[in-house]
Amino acid sequence: MSLILGGGITGLSAAFYNTSITLLESGARLGGWVRSLQTPEGLIFEQGPRTIRPRGKPGANTLKLIEDLGLEDHVIPIQSNHATAQNRLIYVNNKLHKLPSSVWALFKTLTPFSxxxxxxxxxxxxxxxxxxxxxxxxxxxxxxxxxxxxxxAISSMICGICAGDAKKISVNFLMSYVFEVEQKYGSVIKGVIKDSKNKKADDIEQSDLYRRAKLEKWSVWSVQGGLESVVNALDEKVKDKVNIKTNTAATNLEFHDKGVQVTLSNNEQLEANHVISSLPAPKLGTLLHKQHPELGNLLNTIEHVNVAVVNLAYDNVPLKENAFGFLVPPKENLPILGVIFDSCCFPQNDWTILTVMMGGAWFEKYFTGKSKEEILDIACKYVHEILHMPRKPHVHHVDILKECIPQYTLGHKSRVEQINNYIQKHQLPLYLAGASYNGVGINDVILSSKQAVDDIKWQHWGAHAQAA
Ligand SMILES: Cc1cc2nc3c(=O)[nH]c(=O)nc-3n(C[C@H](O)[C@H](O)[C@H](O)COP(=O)(O)OP(=O)(O)OC[C@H]3O[C@@H](n4cnc5c(N)ncnc54)[C@H](O)[C@@H]3O)c2cc1C
Structure with missing residues (x-):
């Protein structure tokens, strides 16, 4: 029997790919950070992720999952010629500036660049x-x-990807390809050109939806009702084959010859042949620290940051800009990471809907001891000053997401290698999935769950082959 720790999108997709499973979720609801709040006015406020990229193997894998869940007719794509795909803004020196979106832009002086x-x-x-x-x-x-x-460009992009500080994030993880070609060929541009001749195409499973995304040149996509619809469809699909225990946290893991014994928050014990963990690395570290302190300490070194998410809605007050949103480079020393123009991507009648992201690597600097009301005030102040929206929104929601995004700091790749080496050396029936290790996007975490399930199948197959 497989045991899955965590009922976020990673744990649920691991349940989808697996057979014979129990899934433990400490909270009352499934979905983790994927949460689409429906307001009494009928609006959808995404509190976590809102758009997914369709590209590459991880993008294709998610689109295949969407097709398997029967959600293909509910997908809302944004094509690459859409204003929100073309217009990405940064806020520098009290002004919004459009980042270049074509090769021709390379030859012009575009502010804030000198x-x-x-x-x-x-x-x-x-x-x-x-x-x-x-x-x-x-x-x-x-x-x-x-x-x-x-x-x-880079510092604001890192605020957008992982609410992180580019001065601490590892290039050899987040842009490993660019780093590798630079090290090999002496220049990024020369390297990318030379390497493109040797590069083999990714082995991609092409679902009909993936082919459609390519043909229609999707930039990003979401689904009707918000991304939580994917969580609900996964829950619906797996609930007959999976024993899902909500309000049940794992509190200790003890590995032995035949598998693992898991202690639950209600003091029950559970036996499993193997565990797939989709928990943030430090949480997993705490669970196994007693028996494997070295592994526990390694897992604990993967930092996570807090993000304050403020959703704002304005009835019949149009936004002047038509863009994906804007990011604020840390150099500007403002307490916001950026603002997403949700209703430009996915219109909701006559409402203007914005999400202000705040904190991340700077959460302690700006928000220690601040109440949700104070955080709302700060968000509204900047939206008013920068976007000229009214000082008070008609509808709002504020949430503080604790330790929600991992930071792939310098040495991340070797840290993950050490963790995997430890698990292999001690032959622990433990499989790691989720955002802490190999990528923070929805595509990455879904692919990580598929890989964990495939690894279990291979190991089973190997053990059978050896016994035969
Ligand atoms: C604000 C924000 C915006 C984002 N935007 C995007 C985006 O636009 N596009 C994109 O691709 N990605 C985005 N991401 C990233 C993406 O949402 C996450 O990487 C993904 O949701 C992580 O899912 P998960 O299941 O791995 O982890 P989680 O969602 O953290 O799920 C883990 C689950 O484990 C449970 N748990 C914890 N401890 C225990 C325990 N001891 N026992 C049992 N259960 C436990 C938790 O309650 C939780 O439900 C965003 C993330 C955030 C926070």
Whole structure:
């Protein structure tokens, strides 16, 4: 019997791919950070993720899952020529600036950059590479493309991806391909061009939905009713074959010859042949620390940050800008990471719906001891000043998501390697999935659950083959 820890999107998709399972979820509801709140006005406020990319193997895998769940007619795609795919903004020096979205833009001076971006390309072509095993994304980008690219483009992009500080995030994890080609060929641009000749196409399982996404050039997509509809469809699909225990936390794991004994929050004990953990790494670390302190300590080193999410809705007050939203580079020293223009992507009648993301790597600096009302006030102040929306929204919701996003800090790749080596060396029947290890996006975590289930199947098959 497999035991899955955690009933977020990772745990539920692991249940979908698996057979003979019990799933433990400490909370009362399933879905984890995937939460689409329905307000009394009939609006949908996404509190966690809101858009999914369709590209590459992880994107194709999620679209296959959507098809298997029968949700293909509920998908809402955003095509790459849509204004929200073209217009991504940053807020610098009290103004919104559009980031370049075409090759031609390289030759123009676009504020806040002081010269045409072609100079950043030339900088990369002319600068010798220095052998390194890892470096912060900020330092890497400054070294290769100049400080303005690091300050404005990369630092704000990292706020958008993981609410993180580019000065701490590992390039050898988050942009490992770019780092590897730079180390191998001496320049990112030269490396990408040379390597494209050797690159093999990914082995992608092409569902009808994936083919449609390619043909129609989707940039991102969501589903009707918000992304929680995917959680509900997964729950519906697996509930007959999976023993789902909500309000039941795992409190201790003890591995033995034949599997693992799990202690539950109601003091019951459960036996399983193997465990798939979709918990954030430090939470898993605490569960097994007693028996495996070294592994527990390693898992604990993967930091997670808090994010305050403020949803705001304005009835019949149109937004001037038509864009995906804007990000604020940390250099601006403002207490917001960025604002997503939800209703530009997915209109909801005459409402303007915005989400202000706050905190992340700077949560303690700006929000220690602040109440939800104070956080709401700060969000409204900046939306008013920057987007000229009324000081008071008609509907709002504030949530503080504790330790919700992992930070892939310097040395992350080798940390994950050490964790996997420990598990292998001690032959623990433990399989890791979720955002803490190999990617934070919905596509990454769903693929991680599929891989965990495949690894269990391979190990079973190997054990049978050896016995025969
Ligand atoms: C604000 C925000 C915005 C995001 N935006 C996007 C986006 O637009 N696109 C995108 O692709 N990704 C986005 N992400 C990332 C994505 O949402 C997450 O990576 C993903 O939801 C993680 O899912 P999970 O199941 O791995 O983890 P979680 O959602 O953390 O689920 C883990 C579950 O385990 C349970 N649990 C904890 N401890 C125990 C225990 N001891 N026993 C049993 N159960 C336990 C928890 O209650 C929880 O339900 C965003 C994330 C956040 C926070």
């Amino acid at each position: 010269k045409p971006l072609i100079f950043a390309v030339l900088h990369d072509l002319r600068t010798k590479s220095v052998p390194k095993s890892d470096e912060s994304l900020y330092d890497f980008t400054s070294r290769r493309f100049g400080q303005e690219i690091a300050d404005y």
